[in-house]
Amino acid sequence: MSSIKGIKQRIANVSTTKQIMKAMDMVSTSKLQKARERLVNARPLFFETKRMVHQLKDCEKAKESIFIKQRKVNKSAYVIITSDKGLCGSYNVNIAQKALRHMNEGKNEVILVVGAKGYEFFRRRGKNILHRIIDITETQMYYDTGLLSEHVQSLYVSGEIDEVFIAYTRFESTLSYLPVVEKVLPISDGEENMRFDSEMTYEPDVHSFLEQAIPLYLHACFFAAMSESVACEHAARMVNMDSASKNATDIIDDLNRMYNRKRQAAITQEINEIVGGANILK
Amino acid sequence: MKDKKLLLRIITPRGKKVEQKADMLVMRCVGGDVGILPNHMPLSSPISDGILRIINGKEEQKMALFGGVVEVKNNIVTILTSIAQRPEEIDLARAEHDRKQYEQLMQERSSDLKMQSYSVLLRRALVRIEVSSEPIISGSDIDESDDI
Numbered sequence: 001m002s003s004i005k006g007i008k009q010r011i012a013n014v015s016t017t018k019q020i021m022k023a024m025d026m027v028s029t030s031k032l033q034k035a036r037e038r039l040v041n042a043r044p045l046f047f048e049t050k051r052m053v054h055q056l057k058d059c060e061k062a063k064e065s066i067f068i069k070q071r072k073v074n075k076s077a078y079v080i081i082t083s084d085k086g087l088c089g090s091y092n093v094n095i096a097q098k099a100l101r102h103m104n105e106g107k108n109e110v111i112l113v114v115g116a117k118g119y120e121f122f123r124r125r126g127k128n129i130l131h132r133i134i135d136i137t138e139t140q141m142y143y144d145t146g147l148l149s150e151h152v153q154s155l156y157v158s159g160e161i162d163e164v165f166i167a168y169t170r171f172e173s174t175l176s177y178l179p180v181v182e183k184v185l186p187i188s189d190g191e192e193n194m195r196f197d198s199e200m201t202y203e204p205d206v207h208s209f210l211e212q213a214i215p216l217y218l219h220a221c222f223f224a225a226m227s228e229s230v231a232c233e234h235a236a237r238m239v240n241m242d243s244a245s246k247n248a249t250d251i252i253d254d255l256n257r258m259y260n261r262k263r264q265a266a267i268t269q270e271i272n273e274i275v276g277g278a279n280i281l282k
Numbered sequence: 283m284k285d286k287k288l289l290l291r292i293i294t295p296r297g298k299k300v301e302q303k304a305d306m307l308v309m310r311c312v313g314g315d316v317g318i319l320p321n322h323m324p325l326s327s328p329i330s331d332g333i334l335r336i337i338n339g340k341e342e343q344k345m346a347l348f349g350g351v352v353e354v355k356n357n358i359v360t361i362l363t364s365i366a367q368r369p370e371e372i373d374l375a376r377a378e379h380d381r382k383q384y385e386q387l388m389q390e391r392s393s394d395l396k397m398q399s400y401s402v403l404l405r406r407a408l409v410r411i412e413v414s415s416e417p418i419i420s421g422s423d424i425d426e427s428d429d430i
Contacts (some may be wrong), residue, residue, distance in 0.1 A: 010354075041297030048293050052326070052353055110302055142295050142364075200355070203327035204313045212328035213351050216362060223295055 004266065007259045011198065011252055018248035025241035032174070032234035037139070039171060039227040046224035049217040051271070053187050055200060056210065065158065067214050068187045076107045077130070077161040078181075079152065079222065081168040081229040082118030084134055090115040091169065091177070091236040091262075091271040096255075097177040099167035100125070110161060111154065114226070138230060145226050149218040156185055168225035175239065177232040184221050286320040290336060292345070292361045300345075301368050306337040309352060318354055325354040329363065331405050333413055346413040348406060369414045377410035380415060381385060 003179060080099050082092045097107075098120055103109045109142045112121045112131045130149065136144045156160045164185040170178040202209045288307060292300040307318045310332025318325075329350045336343040350363025382402035388397065 003427060042295055044293050044298055045295055048360060052351065052360075052362070055326075151330070184402045196385075200326055200353075203311060203325060208312060209326055209328055209351065212349065213326075214350060216364070219364075220295070220362075 004262050005030060006258065007255055007262065011255045011259065014248050014251050014255065015126065018245050018252070021241045021245040021248060025238055025245060028090075028109075028234045028238035031138075032231065032238055035060045035227070036140075036171075037236050039224075042220075042224045042227040046168035046220045048093070049213070049220040053213055053217045056206070057187065060090040065210050067185060067210060069162045070186055071162055073162040074108060075110055075161045076103075077110050077112060077155065077164045078103065078224075079112045079148070079164065080114065080118050080122070081183070081225055082113065082121070084116045084235040085138075086117060087240065088233055089240040090239040091233055092121065093166055094177075095169050095179040099165075099181060102165065102167070102181045103127075105252040112148070116147070120199070131264075136226070142223055145222040146219050148254055149215065149222045152185075152222075153215060153218055166221060166225050168229045171228045171235065174235045177236065182225075185217065222272070230280040286357065288320055289323075289358045290361070291358065292347075292363065292366050294363055294366050300340075302336070304336045304338055304359075308335040308337070309333075309347065311352070318359060320357055322354050322357075324356075325352075328354055329361065331402070331409055333359070333409060334366075345412045346372065346409050348409075357377065367410070367413070370398070372410045372414040374411065374414045377407045379406075380407035381411060 016070045035127065053067075056065075057063065063069060086092070092115070092182060100122075102206070110130045111122055111131055113122060114133045114135075114136065117131050119129065119134065122129055133144070133148060152161075152164055156164060163183065166184050167181045170180050172178055195248050259276055286334055287303040287305060290300060290304050290307060304371050309316055309318075309319075309372065310330055311326075311327045312330050315332075316327065324387075329347055329352055332346075332347045334345045334347050338377065346367045347361065347363050348365040350361060350366075353360045353362075381404060382399050384407060388404065392400075
């Protein structure tokens with residue numbers, strides 16, 4: 001089908017690509033290590049703040065707070081966390097699809113999207129994108145998610161949105177990630193497994209406690225979700241690059257075999273020609 | 283009762299920063315300083331920028347806390363905060379520099395919003411300076427209250 005020269009060229013091409021994929025694999029591996037460490041550290045704050053705000057549901061006075069009380073839902077906000085870069089398999093599609101399915105269950109949605117890939121996905125589907133954040137530096141993540149949570153909180157307080165969901169990919173292990181959509185605000189009654197029996201006093205009063213606790217809770221939610229997602233992104237990229245470089249090895253093997261067969265065929269043909277020529281001369 | 287101690291946990295976005303036992307804690311909440319001894323009633327409160335004093339017998343440690351919330355329950359004190367710094371982690375030169383800078387900025391007239399943020403930043407600088415300098419309050423007067 002192609003000439004010996006052509007095959008040789010292809011082998012060279014595939015080898016170069018394989019080298020790039022190997023390099024990307026290694027980069028993702030080291031980034032994943034850092035991301036995992038960050039994730040492990042981000043989780044306690046998230047769990048503790050979550051527990052604390054859910055505990056507030058037991059307090060009579062706090063129940064009237066806009067952050068806790070369920071209100072009539074006109075608009076739901078979705079914060080969707082995706083990556084800026086591709087080459088990580090179905091990572092972005094999975095989370096975007098999950099969020100899309102959730103929205104299609106009769107929600108009037110506004111979207112705040114993190115990551116260029118998610119932005120493209122929802123823009124193409126003509127969704128109402130309110131805000132997008134791209135180019136979040138991983139080291140600056142805490143600060144950037146702080147801006148995001150402030151933004152979401154001001155939208156919520158002003159009544160532009162009535163509930164907030166966050167869609168992110170939960171990191172379970174290097175090989176398993178789970179796209180999830182979680183309700184962040186108002187603090188729903190969903191968590192029935194959390195039981196509190198003690199009578200908590202709030203100083204100086206519940207509302208000033210809420211004022212400080214809610215921003216921290218939101219911030220911790222976004223930060224944890226972001227950390228989970230980033231870890232997943234790197235893990236997905238690492239796994240994909242690994243299998244891609246394995247594929248490249250297979251292709252190179254096939255091409256080599258093809259190349260050798262062609263070379264053998266050429267040699268045989270040459271010998272045949274020589275023998276044929278010699279026979280004529282006899 | 284005597285050997286009961288508080289378990290202090292400080293949780294920041296960088297993970298569990300502190301997990302240790304303590305006899306007494308004094309922290310700056312929004313309403314003023316709050317002291318916590320073992321068997322304190324369940325309490326939740328917001329924290330303002332200030333110093334956390336961890337008292338263990340005659341030893342006293344200090345930490346700088348910037349915002350966050352505290353929860354006291356079953357002798358477990360959980361502090362959730364964005365920033366918690368030990369004295370050795372504070373860049374004193376930078377804090378001094380910040381203090382001078384914001385003090386100067388406060389002298390100039392500017393909008394209320396700016397003044398407010400300057401005063402917050404100045405307070406943070408002052409807290410850092412105080413935490414990283416030598417203890418001003420000696421340990422002795424605290425021990426007396428402990429013996430009751």
